[in-house]
Structure formats: C-alpha cells, structure tokens
Amino acid sequence: MRCMLEELNSYTLSVxxxxxxxxxxxxxxxxxxIGSFLNVVIYRLPRGLSVNEPSRSFCPDCKHEIPWFLNIPxxxxxxxxxxxxxxxxxxxxxxxxxxxxxxLLFAAIAWYFAADPLPAQMALCxxxxxxxxxxxIDLEQMIVLPVLTSSAxxxxxxxxxxxxxxxxxxxxxxxxxxxxxIAGALSGFVMLKLVALLGRLLFGRKNTTxxxxxxxxxxxxxxxxxxxxxxxxxxxxxxxxEAANRVELQQAAISCAPDAEPGSIIFSADSATLANGRxxxxxxxxxxxxxxxxxxxRREAMGSGDAHIALAIGALCGWQGVLFALVTGCFVGIAQxxxxxxxxxxxxxxxxxxxxxxxxxxxxxxxxxxxxxxxxAL
Numbered sequence: 001m002r003c004m005l006e007e008l009n010s011y012t013l014s015v016x017x018x019x020x021x022x023x024x025x026x027x028x029x030x031x032x033x034i035g036s037f038l039n040v041v042i043y044r045l046p047r048g049l050s051v052n053e054p055s056r057s058f059c060p061d062c063k064h065e066i067p068w069f070l071n072i073p074x075x076x077x078x079x080x081x082x083x084x085x086x087x088x089x090x091x092x093x094x095x096x097x098x099x100x101x102x103x104l105l106f107a108a109i110a111w112y113f114a115a116d117p118l119p120a121q122m123a124l125c126x127x128x129x130x131x132x133x134x135x136x137i138d139l140e141q142m143i144v145l146p147v148l149t150s151s152a153x154x155x156x157x158x159x160x161x162x163x164x165x166x167x168x169x170x171x172x173x174x175x176x177x178x179x180x181x182i183a184g185a186l187s188g189f190v191m192l193k194l195v196a197l198l199g200r201l202l203f204g205r206k207n208t209t210x211x212x213x214x215x216x217x218x219x220x221x222x223x224x225x226x227x228x229x230x231x232x233x234x235x236x237x238x239x240x241x242e243a244a245n246r247v248e249l250q251q252a253a254i255s256c257a258p259d260a261e262p263g264s265i266i267f268s269a270d271s272a273t274l275a276n277g278r279x280x281x282x283x284x285x286x287x288x289x290x291x292x293x294x295x296x297x298r299r300e301a302m303g304s305g306d307a308h309i310a311l312a313i314g315a316l317c318g319w320q321g322v323l324f325a326l327v328t329g330c331f332v333g334i335a336q337x338x339x340x341x342x343x344x345x346x347x348x349x350x351x352x353x354x355x356x357x358x359x360x361x362x363x364x365x366x367x368x369x370x371x372x373x374x375x376x377a378l
Contacts, residue, residue: 016114023114024107027125031106032073034125035099038133042098045148046141062087073099098136102129105359112363113163120163124362127155127316131355134309138351142241144305149312156315157181167318181315188314188322192307195326208232209250209294216249217289218282225282227267229295239297240269242304250294256285265292309351313358321361324368328357 016023036057043060044051057066064086070076077096084091105128113121130152138144157178160167164177167184214230225236227247239247247267254265254274263275272280272288282288314322333353360368 012118013115020111020114024110027110027121028103028107031103031125031129032099034106034129035102035132036071036073038102038129038136039095039098041133041148042094042136042140045145046137046143059084059086059089061089074103094136094140098132102132105129105132108363116166117162120159120166123155123159123162124166124316127152127159127312128359128362130155131309131312131358134312135352135355138305138349142349144308144351146305146308149305149308152312153185153315156185156312156317159316167316167321180318184314184316184318184321185311186314187319188310189307191319191322191326192310196304196307206297207294208296210292213251213291213293215289216252216292216295217287219287229292236269239267244304245269246298248296248298249290249292250296252290252292254280254290255288256280262291265290306350306354309354313354317358317361317365321358321365324361324365325354325357328360329353329355332356 012023037051040051040057043049054065057071058064059066061084064084066086070080070085074096077091077093077099080091082091082093082096083089106125109121109124109128113124130148134144134148134152137148156167160177160181164180167177167181208229210230216227216229218225218227220226221235227234227236227239229249239245245268249265249267251262252265253262254260254272257274257278257280260274260276260278265275266273267282270282272282274280280288310322310326313325317325329350330353333348333350336353337348
C-alpha cells in the first residue's frame, strides 16, 4: 500500500511539473460537482431533511424534481438566468456561488499544495468543502451544525497523517503530526470556550432597574415574538440567539398566575420559570403580561458553535492557526459589518469570518507570520 502511494505521488508530481494546469483543472471540475452536493447539504441539514432522500434535487418552491440536464453545476444557473425551469421562481445566487467557490478552492489546493501527497490534497479539499458548508449555513441560519465541524476535525487528523507539516512546520513524522493535530483541535476548542466565557463576564449581562414598577407584555409579532418592558421593546430571536441565553424580570407578576407571589420570572426561549419553581410553556399562551421592577439579560457574547469551528480549524492548522484565524476573523467581521451596514446590537454570525481567517492561514499564514517576524526583527 505504501509503495502504491509513493508511486501515485511520484506520478502526480511529474504531471504537475510537466502540465501544471492539468490537476488544478481536474480538481476544479470535481469541486464544482461537490459544490452542487454542498448546496443540498446547506438546504436540507438545517431543516432536518435527509441528504439522501429524496436522492434527486428538487425545486425549493414547487418541490418539482430537477432533471439531470438542468442540474449541471454553475452552467445551469447561468443558462436559466437564476430562475427555476419548472415554476419560473428566482433561484438564489448562493447556489452558483457555492459551486464556483468550491471549484476555485479545489483548484487552489491542487495548485498551491502540488508538492504534497495526493491523499493530503484530497483531505484538504474535503476539509475546505465541509467548512464552506458550515460558513453558508451559519451565514443564512445563524447556527453551526456539530456534525459538519466534527467531520472536518476528523478530516484534519487524516490530513496530518499524510502531511504532518501542514499542522506544524516542525513535524516530520506521522506520529508528531497526529499529536499536533489532536493538540491543535483541543486547544482551539478550549481557546474559544475561554473567549466566550470572558465575553460573557464582560459584556454578557445587562441589568435595568426601574424607579417604579413597569408594565411588560409578550406578544406574537409575525413569525417572531416581541417582549415589551416599559418603553423598551425586544425581539425574541435577538434575545435568544443562543440556547443558554436567559431574560429575568425582577419582582414580577404574570397574568396567567395572578395568585403567585411577585418574584423573579426567568424566560428561556420556550418557557418561563416562576419564583415558586412553576414552569409555564410559552407555546400554550399567545400573550402574557404583568408588571416588574427590573430586567436582566444574560447573553452569550460568542456563539457556542464557534468553539466547534475552532475544533475543526485546530485539527488542520494547529493552535497557531486558530489564533491567526481568530484575530484575522475579527477584522473580516468588522469589514462585513461595515459593508452590510449591520448596526450595534444587531445579530451577526462570527463563524463565516472565522472560517475565512482559517482559509487565509491555510494558504498564506506561514508566509505572513514569517514576514511579520522578519519585519519586527529588523
């Protein structure tokens, strides 16, 4: 098996030297097809749908099955001018963009890592495809699916077996690379957990106390719920972006339990817990109201899914890659907020910026770090 891999690596290396454009072209064509499958993953997984059933792609509007000749990556979207052939509804440009980005990523990996073993290049492609799916889902749904990040972490471990120098430039043996990969994954996960904990301690709690008791109410507002306390109003989706978020109304009374003694009412995303321990399901009440003397919001400063992204980044890039991606991602996130005109307090996922920072490190990280050190050494 080892001899076969060595012969395969030797052959691909000779092909890259003689015709350097051939392997990137083949990788790009394969990447476009993988991008088409990623669109299925991005649409179905957050909705709890199977990626295998139905096996054929379908129109998201009329659910009509899409024939193969209208499902050619990139070209079908361009030829149909971004509209569905069955119901003429507009198709999101995301479908074409994902296929194009996957093709470009695969081609870039084949070009940049041409000297590395072919299995390592393939593992890098799979890792990049999984992280692109995580990026798109987080950007659209503001959730991170651990099944994708865990799979990317496993692929990172596999890449370290074939090219241990990817995770650490000093690693020359398979055992060293695997150990550095495991250490990078764990350190990345712990690092982001500590960042989230520090952010919660510094910025995660907001307390408001009223001089006189204020009226509060919770009512349906379209597809969302609106909580009004005094003159302030909050959307439920913003208050409970993370499952661990809580809202506490202090010295509060509630309309559905008029005999209960006033005390703290703690709201989670789907329930309210009274001071006596009684739990009220919010699905059973269209409207709740009462009075309170204060309000406290406990929010996660960073989504818990970002730690899972760090796990996947650390497995491939090591702890230094996580740190680089975290710092770079902050600048990317600022640019994203400025371009999208996202105001202060509005929800914005950090995962996409974090992943972009990791991709920058994958291709240019070592060069940038060496240049940075050389500059300050002078």
